[in-house]
Amino acid sequence: MPDFTDLTPLAPWREIKATEAERAALDPKTGLTMLTQMSLIRVFEEKVLELAAQGLVHGPAHSAIGQEGGAVGSALALRPGDQVNGSHRAHHQFLAKALSYVAQQGLDPAGPFAADIRALSKRTLAEILGLAQGFCKGRGGSMHLRWQESGNLGTNAIVGGGVPMAAGAAWAHLRAGTGNVVYTYFGDGATNIGSVLETMNLAAAWKLPLCFFIENNRYAVSTNVGEVTAETRLSARGLGFGIPAFKVDGMDALSVRLASEEANAIMRAGDGPVIIEADVYRYFHQNGALPGSAFGYRSKEEEADWRARDPIDALARLLGERQIIGAEAVAALRLRCQQMMDEIASELIETHEGKKHIVPALWPEESFVDYGLRGDLSEMAGARYLEADAVAGPVAENVKFIDIVADVMERRMAGDDRIVVMGEDVHRLKGGTNGATRGLSQAYPDRCLGTPIAENAFTGVAAGMAADGRVRPVVEFMYPDFMWVAADQVFNQIGKFRHMFGGESPMPLVLRTKVAMGTGYGSQHSMDPAGIFATSPGWRIVAPSTPHDYIGLMNAALRCDDPVLVIEHVDLYNSRGPVPAGDLDYCIPLGKARVVREGARLTVLTYLAMVGKTRQVVEEMGIDAEIVDLRSLDRAGLDWETIEASVRKTNNVLIVEQGALGTSYGGMLADEVQRRLFDDLDQPVLRVTGGEASPSISKALEAAACARAGDVAAGLRAAMAGQGLPVAG
Amino acid sequence: MAVDILLPSMSAGMEDAVIARWLVTVGERVAKGQPLAEVETDKATMELEAEAEGIVGALSVAEGRRADVGQCIAVLLAEGESAPQAGAPAPVSAPAPVSAPAALAVQDPVVSGASPVAPAAPSDAVGQGRARISPVARRMAAAAGIALDGIAGSGPRGRIVKLDIARRLAGGPARSEPLAAPEPAAPAAPASGRSAVPPGIGPYTAQPVTNLRRVIARRLAEAKQSVPHFYLSADCELDALVALRAQVNEGRDKAQRISVNDFIVKACARALRQVPEANVIWHGDEILHLADVDISVAVATGGGLLTPILRGADRMSLGTLSAEMKALAERARAGKLRPDEYQGGGFSVSNLGMYGVKTFSAIINPPQSCILAVGAAERRPVGRGESIVLAEVMSITLSVDHRSVDGALGARLLAAIREGIEAPMSLLL
Known part of the structure; x- marks a missing residue:
């Protein structure tokens, strides 16, 4: 039997839980703020589900009811300059970070809600409903919530998609030396996708102040975590990358807060990323107001067990035991939250002939549909x-x-x-x-x-x-x-x-x-x-x-x-x-083509390495062709002034590109040309492209797969023959 | 399978040509490479050869008629094929019986060769009755009020393209129109671009403009409108030249005699060598100084003026120059000049002396800078010291492009030419 030596991971992996002493020492103001935030979020989510059930939410309504402890516990450990992003299920994280930013002095469960709390709730709900007054003007909806000022970088509908971007923000903080950190929230489903694992590796290598906050709610839609991964304690992912990891009960907001404080200390000290795995439970299905058990992938008993550990009730009990807040006040808090959300909803929704509708004036203008696809330069x-x-x-x-x-x-x-x-x-x-x-x-x-x-x-x-x-x-x-x-x-x-x-x-x-x-x-x-x-x-x-x-x-x-x-x-x-000479500072306008060679019979639209090759063939053949180097190729960058002037002169168009037919650029360009210039064309827009397949390694096959001089010559011949002027030879 | 023979482009920029003469007849078997027709292009006549063997099924363009590049001018058939019947309605308008497709599908197309002409492709059947025309051609035709009937398209599958409309607008005789069809008395639509026949000219016959005539018209109009001409004239005494000519022609075969014009061309060649600054071409941003002395000599032919070139005329003996000139003139009159025999040249000579013209000014042959117009020799009184005597005198006029040659330089060139003519022994050296 060979000798074995036990190896240990680079970074620790620990479960963390608040002690009774720490519970006893919880600062009342922090506890009440935590309770108020969770109540606001819970009621907000209930309102979203209510509107969804009435058909007023276009698209999915991914509720986080049951998961508030993780979001609020961690967000309350953050500074205003720290940042977060999240996934498709992120209303609670977005609100927790935004509430912490808006009410930096904390929230009082007994007092009326400040105007900015109300405005935050309204803009968030409006965004989820797709309305112009939303944070993203109704573009983002439920899954794309961004409010940069509050540290909300933008939530993401691609599982794991926002995680690398959070690392980019963390890199910016690290370089700026502010000590700020970034939390990227995602679920158990995302721990198996490459972008998350790749980012863990990169963040650890570069020591980025990034917290990978895993909300392990056990279900990726209906798939149980144990069905798709062997190590279901997902914080174990950190062991492979040298990332310190904490596992914590996400139904216990106080423990989550402690875990976050530990993580923040590591990150702010420059020791790189941290993983926090919070065990949580979403009471409802992936989206909508039905429980998961209704779809048969889990039991009512399981749901009842988790509900018995509800994070709001748990915190209310603790605060009650410490005589910080009584049950009636907790109920009154919930009622005030509901009143506020009812009022907000009534401002966005009207009843007409017995049916509820979004107030029509609140929709974005249809002309807004493509606005901001790019900047205005x-x-x-x-x-x-x-x-x-x-x-x-x-x-x-x-x-x-x-x-x-x-x-x-x-x-x-x-x-x-x-x-x-x-x-x-x-x-x-x-x-x-x-x-x-x-x-x-x-x-x-x-x-x-x-x-x-x-x-x-x-x-x-x-x-x-x-x-x-x-x-x-x-x-x-x-x-x-x-x-x-x-x-x-x-x-x-x-x-x-x-x-x-x-x-x-x-x-x-x-x-x-x-x-x-x-x-x-x-x-x-x-x-x-x-x-x-x-x-x-x-x-x-x-x-x-x-x-x-x-x-x-x-x-x-x-x-x-x-x-x-x-x-x-x-x-x-x-x-x-x-x-x-000595000038590396000038610009060429985006969206300006260059006429490389003037001509009267044919407009050749081309770019990159084919510009020179095409010019050579045109001049060898003595074709009276105008060659336009497009230079800017995107839809907004096409220089129609130059292209149109040329085509109106020559009435014939040949598009030359080197690459394969299928993923070609010319298809899009030909479509644009024929739609804009149909009445100026003397024949269909002609194209030179490579073959259909991707080029092979064999030198002979590669040469045949890419458009070359002979293909350009054939294209030029076709373009001349098509206008009744065939070229001999 | 019937093969359409399309008129190819036989020289750079050739857009059309006249089928001067068919060298084959319908029904004749031709071999690959066999000449089919003589094709008259801008200035030359060339032979069009068969690209494959076959039997001539049809000659679609009559001798002397113009055809566009890409136009079908003849049809070659395979063994056993017969020509499609011109003018017969295409058998596509009548829908086939409902049962026909299945039956057709199993027929061997070779065995069922009762209909040797391949049925029209479905797309053609659909296109029946609708002119194929490119968008820009359609727009141009609509703007000019041109009917599309009778226009044979030059594009693929007979598509009418911009070129076809442009030709119609330019007033070229439409292929399918009878030549002598008189224009309607009403003025033509001004937008058509085709000039209306001037009113009140009485009866006339319309002669189609040949390619050569069109090229001459275009080039000379361009030259006269765009080249800033100025003119320098001089009188030359010819007595010495006449005497020397008689001497050198003594004993020569009549066909090989050296002409006065040969002397003049030689004098021009020598003068250009002496004044090389005038042997130039205006070329936009630069002036091209020519290394060789190549002289274009105007030759009248039945179709119009041609200017074959004597290349390196300054290095030729008078005898060689004369022989070369005779050969070129002969080929020019026969329409057999090759493009390299008329394309280029740095200087032109035009001589109307044999028609008794006293003096005239010629239009520069672009892109050259000078042309010498030569009038008739005649006995005129000239001053000799204090007395007036009769001498053989000829007037010459040099037309000069002021962009490339200034007045003083032109005058030096003219003086050198005159000196050569008046002291012709120098031309024999």
């Missing part, structure tokens, strides 16, 4: 723009594209310490795999972050940084295809963030990636991401084809308050071109 005011043909001063000829990539970033980082570069290996290998971040880790070691190979988590961390506002992250995807790995953060979180939370929240994030078609990296590393990003909401996209344009477009991207995808191409990295 007012942040670009004062930018100095410089096009290549307008350079007046000395010019540096033959400057290498890849050198410009690193140089412009270093220049911006020197002048703006909000900028943080992050990605896989960006801090090593003399500037990552291609040299794009050369010199940055030496010059700014604390702002050039080599990440774990966990695209979803580090992208989400960047999103959290950007939402915070004190950081402007620049994320690198080594290959565009990794966007699928990070898809939730890229598309559900970053792209939708501003719009979903009401249209006013900036998301100043730059995502760099390089198209690598032609390098033999095969099916999972060779896509052009433009089409997917252009058909997803919220992203701006630029694709510089020259060193000059790269400087200007990267500067514009870094100045912009919206997420901007900057697409690079390996074929361009070694290309050279002129740039203004």
Whole structure:
């Protein structure tokens, strides 16, 4: 038998419970505030369920009735500058943090509620009902509650989706040195999803002041925690990552508060993240006013056992035993809460011909539907723009594209310490795999972050940084295809963030990636991401084809308050071109195309590495074609002034792109062109694309899968033949 | 399977051509590579070869008629096929009997070859009765009030495209219209762009404009409107030249005699070598100084003026120059010039002396900078010291593009030309 040596985890894992002495020592004011908060939240949630039962809540009403102890116990341990986010079931956490922020001196269960408590309740209910006066103007509803001022970063309908973003906020606090912490609340169901586990790893590695607060209510909808994981004591997740973890009875708000105070001490001391697992129970089903037992996945007996441990009753008993508040006062508190919520509801809901309706005037205007999908670019005011043909001063000829990539970033980082570069290996290998971040880790070691190979988590961390506002992250995807790995953060979180939370929240994030078609990296590393990003909401996209344009477009991207995808191409990295000598500070407008070559017979719309290739073929064939380098590719960035002027002249359009047909960019563009310019077209919009399949590693197959010169030539021939001017040969 | 022979683009920018002559007849078997037709393009006549073997099923464009690039000009059939009957209604309008599809489905299309012409594709059947026309062409036609009947589209599957409407607007004879059909007396709609026949001109016959004529018209109109011409004239005494010519032609075959014009062209070539600053082309932001002396010489042909080029004329002996000129003129009159024989040149000579024209000013042949107009030689009184004598005198006029050649430079060039003509021995060196 071999020798065994017991190994112990790096960090402790402990259950924590208030002692009788601590219960006896509970400060009455804290206890009463806790009781009042839980009562307000309980009644608020009952009102939501009542309205849901009347069909007045559009969408799900995920109630947290029964779980108030965890939210209130932890939120009351937070400072106003601390922050929280949560998941689809977060009304209680949102309200607990907001109430703690609004009533920083505590709440009196006997007195009338202050106007700001009432206003908070009303704006929250209005948001859940989808009304214009809600915190997110009715956009977010029940599952997307954000009130940044109060420290509520925004709740999330993707299980685990908000967790990386909370880590980003924690990074911003750590760097700012404020000692503030972030709590990210999620349920037992989320402990099995990658974004949570990836973020645990990353937060521990970077010592982020982040509390992973697990509300273990035992059921992911109807699936019991024991069915889907072997270690049902979910705080054990911390053992694998070196994160200290506490397990606590979530029905006991006082114990939760103690656990939070322990956690906060660790985090504020700079010792990194903490896990708190609070055992709680939701009395009702996933959503709506029926108990879970009605759906057969648990028993009435189980529900009765948990209800017997109700957190409000438990605290009221303790306060009663200590003669701080009597049963009648507790009942009166509940009644006042109900009166307030009835009044608020009556202001939002009217009865017409015996039926209840939302007061029609309270809905958002329909014209608001797309408002705030992106910002208004007012942040670009004062930018100095410089096009290549307008350079007046000395010019540096033959400057290498890849050198410009690193140089412009270093220049911006020197002048703006909000900028943080992050990605896989960006801090090593003399500037990552291609040299794009050369010199940055030496010059700014604390702002050039080599990440774990966990695209979803580090992208989400960047999103959290950007939402915070004190950081402007620049994320690198080594290959565009990794966007699928990070898809939730890229598309559900970053792209939708501003719009979903009401249209006013900036998301100043730059995502760099390089198209690598032609390098033999095969099916999972060779896509052009433009089409997917252009058909997803919220992203701006630029694709510089020259060193000059790269400087200007990267500067514009870094100045912009919206997420901007900057697409690079390996074929361009070694290309050279002129740039203004010593000038790395100008911008190129987002939304401005460049006519590369004028022509009368055909408009060729293209971008990135295909600009040069197309020009070469056009000139070899002697076609009288106008080539437009689109440069800005997103819907808002398409330069219709330039495109329309060209098409009205030539009446013929060929869209040239290198990548695969299915995820292509040209499909979207062709649709826009034909809808806007149908009466100016002399033939259908023609397209050059790669094949249907993703490019293979085999050099021959890869070449055949990507659009190349011969495909461009064939496209040009078709475009000329289609207007009655076939080209010989 | 019947194959449509479409008129290909045979030179850069070619949009249409005239089928000068068919070299095959309907029913004739042709081999791959066999010449099918002589096609007259802007300035040249070329042979169109068959791309595959087959039997000529139809010649769709009559000799002497214009066809657009991409237009079907003939049909080649496979063995055993017969030509589609022109003008016969397509058998698509009558719906097939209800039972027909199943029966058709099991028929072997080869065995059932009673109907050798493949049935129209369903999409074509749907399209019957509705003109295929691109959106912009439809809009242009509507704005100009042009009916679409009779316009054969140049686009895929006969789609009428912008080019077809533009051609109609430009007044080109529509292919399907009878040539002599007189225009209605009412003035044409002004928006049509096609100029109305001037009122009160009485009976007339309309002659279709050939490609060559259209090119000449366009280029000369452009030159006269856009090139700032100025003109320099001089008189040259020819007695020495006439005497020398008689001397060099002595004993020469009549067909190989050196003409006065050959001397003049040679004098121009020598002058351009002496004054190279005038051997230039205006090219927007730059002036191109030409290394070679290439002279375009105007040749009248039945179809219009052609300007074949004597390349390196300054390096040619007079005899070579003369022989070369005769060969070029002959090919020009036969319409057999190759594009490289008429495209380019740095200077032009136009001589109307043989028609007794005393003096004239020529229009510059763009993008060249100068053209020399040569009048007739005649005996005129000239001053010799204190006396007046009769001498053989010829007037020449140099038209100059002021953008590239200033007055003094032009005058130097003209003086050099005159010097060569008046001292012709220098041309033999």
